[in-house]
Amino acid sequence: MAEQRKLTCISCPIGCQLTVDLDDDGNILNIEGNSCPRGPIYAKNEVTNPKRVVTSTVRVNNSLVHPVVSVRTVDAVPKDKIYEVMDLIRQLHVDLPVKIGDVLIANIADTGTDLIATRSYE
Amino acid sequence: MKNYDLVIIGGGPAGLAAAVKAYDLGMQNILLAERDDCLGGILNQCIHNGFGLHHFKTELTGPEYAGRYIEMLEERHIDYMLKTMVMDLAPDKTLTLMNSEYGLFSLKPKAVILAMGCRERPRGALNMPGDRPSGIFTAGTAQRLLNIDGFMPGREVVILGSGDIGLIMARRMTLEGAKVKLVAEINSFSAGLKRNIVQCLDDFNIPLYFNTTISRVVGKDRVEGVYLSKADEYFRVIPDTEVFVSCDTVLLSVGLIPENELSRKAHVKMAHQTRGPIVDNTYMTGVPGIFACGNVLHVHDLVDNVSEEAEEAAKNAVAFIEKGAWKAVLKIRQEADCKVQEGAGVSYTLPQVLNFEALEDLTRINFRVKKLYEGASIKVHFDDQEISSRKMRVMAPGAMQAVYLKKEDLDEHRPQTITVSIEEGEED
Numbered sequence: 001m002a003e004q005r006k007l008t009c010i011s012c013p014i015g016c017q018l019t020v021d022l023d024d025d026g027n028i029l030n031i032e033g034n035s036c037p038r039g040p041i042y043a044k045n046e047v048t049n050p051k052r053v054v055t056s057t058v059r060v061n062n063s064l065v066h067p068v069v070s071v072r073t074v075d076a077v078p079k080d081k082i083y084e085v086m087d088l089i090r091q092l093h094v095d096l097p098v099k100i101g102d103v104l105i106a107n108i109a110d111t112g113t114d115l116i117a118t119r120s121y122e
Numbered sequence: 123m124k125n126y127d128l129v130i131i132g133g134g135p136a137g138l139a140a141a142v143k144a145y146d147l148g149m150q151n152i153l154l155a156e157r158d159d160c161l162g163g164i165l166n167q168c169i170h171n172g173f174g175l176h177h178f179k180t181e182l183t184g185p186e187y188a189g190r191y192i193e194m195l196e197e198r199h200i201d202y203m204l205k206t207m208v209m210d211l212a213p214d215k216t217l218t219l220m221n222s223e224y225g226l227f228s229l230k231p232k233a234v235i236l237a238m239g240c241r242e243r244p245r246g247a248l249n250m251p252g253d254r255p256s257g258i259f260t261a262g263t264a265q266r267l268l269n270i271d272g273f274m275p276g277r278e279v280v281i282l283g284s285g286d287i288g289l290i291m292a293r294r295m296t297l298e299g300a301k302v303k304l305v306a307e308i309n310s311f312s313a314g315l316k317r318n319i320v321q322c323l324d325d326f327n328i329p330l331y332f333n334t335t336i337s338r339v340v341g342k343d344r345v346e347g348v349y350l351s352k353a354d355e356y357f358r359v360i361p362d363t364e365v366f367v368s369c370d371t372v373l374l375s376v377g378l379i380p381e382n383e384l385s386r387k388a389h390v391k392m393a394h395q396t397r398g399p400i401v402d403n404t405y406m407t408g409v410p411g412i413f414a415c416g417n418v419l420h421v422h423d424l425v426d427n428v429s430e431e432a433e434e435a436a437k438n439a440v441a442f443i444e445k446g447a448w449k450a451v452l453k454i455r456q457e458a459d460c461k462v463q464e465g466a467g468v469s470y471t472l473p474q475v476l477n478f479e480a481l482e483d484l485t486r487i488n489f490r491v492k493k494l495y496e497g498a499s500i501k502v503h504f505d506d507q508e509i510s511s512r513k514m515r516v517m518a519p520g521a522m523q524a525v526y527l528k529k530e531d532l533d534e535h536r537p538q539t540i541t542v543s544i545e546e547g548e549e550d
Contacts, residue, residue: 008320012175013424015316017516052321053171055183056297057269067272070169070185079325086297100189118169119185 002026007046011038018043051076054085055118058104059093066121069098075113084109096121123224126201127151127443129217129231131208131384134163135425136416137237138191139432140439144235145198147440153229154195154202155219161195161202162188163239164262165425167269170290172317176426187425211388215411233411233439236385236399237432240378240417242287248376250282252339255346261287261375265294274298276371280348281305282336284312284319286423286520288375293322295373302326303367306334308353311494313377313520315423336372337364345370378421388412395470396420402458402477403485405435406442413439420472420488423522427488438480460536465503465543467492469519476540478532485527489542491517497547500525504537513547 002024009016014035020043021029028047031040045051053076057068077085085108094104098117105115128149130137133156141154160166165173168184175181178190195202203221210218217229242260257276259267264275265287277300281288284307292302305323310332312319323330337351337359352363380398382390390399391408398419399407406413415435416428458475471489495517502510502525509531517523525542 008316010317010321013172013315013317013521015320015521052325053181054297055170056294057169057272059272068269070183070269072169072171072183082297100186118183118189119166120189 005047007043009034009039009042011042012036020047022047045076050079052079052082053077054082054089056086056089058089060096060098060121061093062095063121066096069094069096069121070118071104071115072118073108073111073113073115075111077109077111077113081109081111085111085115089115123227123229124201125151126153126229126231128153128233128235128439129229130154130235130237131211131217132156132163132237132239132416132418133158133161133202133204134237134239134416135165135188135191135428136239136418136432137235138162138188138195139429140235140237140415140436141200141202142191142194142198143433143436144440145200147437149440149443152200153231154200155206155208155217156202156204157207159205161192161204167262167266168290169269170294173425176424177429184425191429208384211384211412213389213409215388215409232443233413234388235432235435235439236382236390236407236412236414236418237416238381238384238418240380240421242374243377243379245374248282248374250336250339252336252348253341255339255341255344257341257345257370258339258372258374261285261291261373264291264371264373268294268298274300275373276300276345276369278303278369279371279373280336280350280367280369281373281375283307283374283376284314284330285375285377286314286318288373289314289318289322291373291375292328293326296326296328300371302328303369304328304350305330306336306350307332308335308357309333310355311519314375315520316518335359339372340366345372348372378417380418380421382418385412385414385418390414393470393474395464396472400474401472402475402480403473403482404438404441404477404480405431405473406438406477411439411442413442420470423520427522460532460538460540462487462540462542464489465501465541467495467498467544467546468542471542476532478536481529481532483529485529485532487525487527487540487542489523489525491519491523491544494518495544495546499545499547501541501543501545502527503539503541503543504531504535505539507535509535511545517544 055072165184165188173187206221338349347368415432460476
């Protein structure tokens with residue numbers, strides 16, 4: 001066996017300790033330690049293409065009461081794209097009203113997922 | 123002023139879930155009182171994801187989780203008052219409230235649910251030596267400044283304490299361009315969830331130092347840096363271990379304290395372990411008709427558990443109102459049917475007493491362990507007799523644990539004390 005990696009699953013707050021066995025080419029041979037089906041999916045992504053949901057806030061143009069509105073990417077984006085996503089979020093200014101789920105940037109940074117608002121403001 | 127059968131104090135996750143559940147069980151005469159200018163409580167500033175995996179079977183951010191409950195509340199046309207402060211709660215459940223619309227007014231409901239949440243331990247509670255410059259925030263204050271008010275609290279950050287909010291803020295400040303230098307934790311383990319250490323610290327190469335504390339703050343107007351020192355197992359600073367780290371901001375994530383000023387005014391008996399009310403398996407406190415749930419009762423690590431607990435409290439509050447009085451009047455401590463107590467390795471259990479006349483098929487006993495255990499077993503004793511033993515791979519203080527007791531077992535044994543303890547496993 002080429003490599004054994006120990007991971008903490010972040011799919012839920014239980015935080016299972018996963019052990020992933022890899023061969024010389026980086027192919028997964030075995031995954032252990034998970035207590036639900038999300039574990040192997042997380043482990044596979046984590047050793048091939050680790051992803052995270054990005055959450056932040058964007059500036060609001062037309063309100064003194066609510067200077068920022070919270071946002072997130074709908075799905076997780078590749079870890080190496082996080083700072084690119086953050087740059088786009090920082091440049092974005094929106095006008096109220098905004099509703100939960102409104103798409104603010106579609107296909108952000110070519111990740112295939114959208115940036116949406118997570119709070120409604122009139 | 124209309125009178126209400128049920129008044130819920132606090133419009134955060136606990137209060138919202140309690141209101142919706144009570145309504146769905148047929149209680150329509152409900153008032154939810156909230157002191158802030160919006161519902162949702164602390165969830166509004168918790169813009170990160172990870173909420174609702176258990177309760178809604180999907181991963182939400184804090185504002186989205188709150189948004190779902192606020193929508194349910196609006197759909198049911200449940201009365202709520204914002205910017206309304208409950209000034210006093212008497213043992214007979216008379217509430218004194220104040221807002222700008224009605225001025226000072228009182229209500230006398232048949233039942234009250236305490237859902238006031240908790241607040242952060244501030245610097246003053248830490249006896250942290252050194253200067254008193256600006257730039258020292260609790261992690262939650264920094265979170266509000268950044269996520270609600272849109273201000274960046276600082277550029278070079280040292281975080282004291284590894285509670286979840288501190289870990290979350292380490293990532294948040296990093297993403298916003300700050301340099302988070304390190305997290306110092308006085309214990310030998312983290313109080314936060316493991317997933318937060320992975321995705322908030324490890325992902326960004328932020329070091330976490332255990333057995334380490336701030337021994338001195340330096341700075342005239344603004345923080346200029348801190349001295350870090352090693353600490354022993356009794357949290358005493360070890361001399362000559364001091365290291366200087368420059369920074370302009372210190373965030374404190376050193377624990378949460380249930381906010382029980384009103385509970386005390388109502389003569390609700392408190393547990394020193396949780397700093398919240400002593401409750402029985404119906405979530406009723408020592409004062410008949412006053413129930414408690416959420417972080418005012420004990421500090422939770424998951425909002426999903428808060429919602430579940432609030433629904434239980436609401437269900438029992440509705441039963442209390444409908445029956446006029448609880449069938450078995452509350453018996454706290456001395457007169458209780460049964461005490462639930464923490465044994466070796468356990469820091470608290472909740473509920474602390476059982477009322478045998480209000481047993482469900484399964485009674486959930488929540489508890490926290492005192493330190494990190496690997497391969498240890500959870501033991502439950504009815505008086506001196508061991509009833510169950512379950513081996514656990516890992517148990518950490520940051521993650522609440524639970525055991526479930528069967529009604530038939532409790533009915534059969536009728537124990538006077540139930541003890542939950544941890545027995546260390548043998549080496550594999």
